Amino acid sequence: MSTEAPALTRREQILKEAARLFAERGFHGVGVDEIGAAVGISGPGLYRHFPGKDAMLAELLVGISERLLAAGRQRSAAASGDELLDELIRGHIDFALHDRPLIILHDRELDRLRDEDRKLVRQLQRQYVELWVAAVRSAYTGLGEPEARTAVHAVFGLLNSTPHLSPRASLPGREETGELLFRLARGAFGAAAVSSSGESSAGE
Structure with a gap:
């Protein structure tokens, strides 16, 4: 039996709790001991998995960019x-x-990454955008590249x-919210x- 699976599972737990705490209180507002407590291990025990908070943040932001791109490529194929x-x-x-x-972390903490990690995130994101631009132009053949790119962003x-x-403004569940977001995205x-086709424009 492999001994790596428990370590990977623990690593994922650490990243999940680190993401939650960083999003709630900011990167500098969270200590290693607090992340450790959230997953039931001592703060120093985290160093068996990550050299520090910077490494956790980098893995979170690079990791989600990699996963989105990989999933997008699978769908494109x-x-x-x-x-x-x-x-x-x-x-x-x-x-x-x-x-x-992770969305909150990207908005607030991306600039805290090392230059090489931040550049990697940007590179992965650009490739993800290109998948979308190609898909949009395939679905709407009359849409130009600049318009498609702007629409994707x-x-x-x-x-x-x-x-x-806002929780008070949200629909009853994730499924309903997801369907609304889908209709809004498609509508956009x-x-x-x-x-772009000139069939309709503001002021006509």
């Missing part, structure tokens, strides 16, 4: 056109609803707004395509 765009949207919605702390802003949703791309 299996589908095209409207089907691919739907799959990309739903995949990103799943991330946005289940990994809200705008939709990311929409989908990544989940940490800012459709509106971009209509405007």
Whole structure:
């Protein structure tokens, strides 16, 4: 039996709790001892898994960028056109609803990464954007590249707004929220395509 699985499981637990605490209180507001307590081990015990908080933050932000890109590539290899765009949207919605702390971390703490890690995150994100731009232009063939790129970034802003949703304003469950976000995202791309084609524009 492999002895690596428990260590990987513990590592994932540490990262999950670190993400939650960093998002709630800020990177500098959380100590190693507190992260350790959240997973039931001593603060110094964390150093068997990570050399420090900086390494945890880097793995969280690089890791989610890698996972989004890998999932996007898998979807791109299996589908095209409207089907691919739907799959990309739903995949990103799943991330946005289940990994809200990582969205907060990216917004607040990206600049704390070492230059090489921050550049890697940006590189992975650019590749992810390119997958979306290609999918949008395949689904909406009349949409130009600049419009598609702008629309993709705008939709990311929409989908990544989940940490800012007020509990009182939220729909009853994640499924309902996810379906609303899907309709909004699809509507945004459709509106971009209509405007680009010249069939409809503001002021007409």
